[in-house]
Amino acid sequence: xxxxxxxxxxxxxxxxxxxxxxxxxxxxxxxxxxxxxxxxxxxxxxxxxxxxxxxxxxxxxxxxxxxxxxxxxxxxxxxxxxxxxxxxxxxxxxxxxxxxxxxxxxxxxxxxxxxxxxxxxxxxxxxxxxxxxxxxxxxxxxxxxxxxxxxxxxxxxxxxxxxxxxxxxxxxxxxxxxxxxxxxxxxxxxxxxxxxxxxxxxxxxxxxxxxxxxxxxxxxxxxxx
Numbered sequence: 001x002x003x004x005x006x007x008x009x010x011x012x013x014x015x016x017x018x019x020x021x022x023x024x025x026x027x028x029x030x031x032x033x034x035x036x037x038x039x040x041x042x043x044x045x046x047x048x049x050x051x052x053x054x055x056x057x058x059x060x061x062x063x064x065x066x067x068x069x070x071x072x073x074x075x076x077x078x079x080x081x082x083x084x085x086x087x088x089x090x091x092x093x094x095x096x097x098x099x100x101x102x103x104x105x106x107x108x109x110x111x112x113x114x115x116x117x118x119x120x121x122x123x124x125x126x127x128x129x130x131x132x133x134x135x136x137x138x139x140x141x142x143x144x145x146x147x148x149x150x151x152x153x154x155x156x157x158x159x160x161x162x163x164x165x166x167x168x169x170x171x172x173x174x175x176x177x178x179x180x181x182x183x184x185x186x187x188x189x190x191x192x193x194x195x196x197x198x199x200x201x202x203x204x205x206x207x208x209x210x211x212x213x214x215x216x217x218x219x220x221x222x223x224x225x
Contacts, residue, residue, distance in 0.1 A: 002028045002120050003048060007039035008055040008082060013105060017053070017082070017112065024113030036060025036199070037165040043074050044192050051078045051119055053103065056094070060163040066199045068097050073191045078119050091126065101125035159219040162203060169196040170204075174213035 002025060008014040011034065018030050031046060033039040037060055043049050052074075054061065061067060071079050080101035081094045091102045101119040103112055104127050111127070118125040162170065165186075172182045179197060183190040206212045 002050045003031070003046065004028055004116070005031045005033060005039060005042050005046075005049055005052040006082075007033035007036070007042075007052065007058060009034050009058040010055070013082075020109040020112055021116060024109065025116065034058075035163060036066075037163045037196075040070065040165075040192055040195055041188075043077065044189050049074070049077045051080065051100075051116065053080045053082050053116075056081050056083055060166060060199065064094070064097050065202055066195075067099075069195050069198045071098060073195055080115070080119055080125065086127070095124065095126065102127060159204070159216060162200060166196050166200050166203075169193060170200045170212060170216055173197060173200070173209045174216050 004021065006014055006017050006021075008017070014032055014034070018032060021028055021030055031042050031049075033042050035058055039052065039054060043052065054067070056064070056067070067079070071077075078100040079098075080103055081099055082103045082105060083090065083094075084105045086104045086106065094102050101115055101124060103115050103125070107115070107127060115125040115127070159167070159170070168186055169182055172185060177185065179190050179193045182197070183193040186193070201207070201209075201212060204212055204215050206215060
């Protein structure tokens with residue numbers, strides 16, 4: 001029996017995808033998450049998740065590097081992206097970081113079930129629309145310069161954009177807690193703490209915990225004024 005997590009902040013699409021998979025793969029056990037925090041919690045709490053389907057734009061999942069950290073923490077789980085973006089460059093970029101599939105939200109229920117079965121069978125799923133002429137034409141445009149997301153807006157990240165769990169982790173990081181101590185304090189796994197800590201640093205555009213603490217203090221001061 002396949003165990004699948006669907007993580008998407010759009011409830012209507014998330015529930016629709018669940019219904020499609022329940023109809024197409026009746027034996028599957030399906031879990032839902034509405035944000036990145038919830039997805040991380042599900043993989044921590046539920047043993048042996050076979051596939052996690054994630055919306056790259058959901059709250060808390062700011063950069064593809066954060067997704068890479070998440071994948072590295074659960075090497076036995078296969079990961080796929082679901083997105084409304086069907087551009088060739090976006091699909092290829094997602095697959096280049098090690099994802100096992102890319103599902104476009106405009107695909108039919110039958111195509112999505114096929115995609116999930118392909119991924120569960122150990123194959124990499126690429127949507128057939130990747131070869132469409134329109135996508136090929138878009139690919140002729142010069143690619144944007146590659147930037148390091150963690151340095152793109154160095155030190156200018158918005159603490160308010162962090163999820164509640166990421167803010168909890170940031171506050172303890174600023175107090176000098178280690179990952180192990182943060183995990184114990186928040187009653188979560190150390191691997192989960194590492195995922196959230198990495199996400200915090202990347203989103204805030206800082207290089208270390210000291211810079212994160214300074215940014216947090218600055219944000220708290222502005223909030224109090």
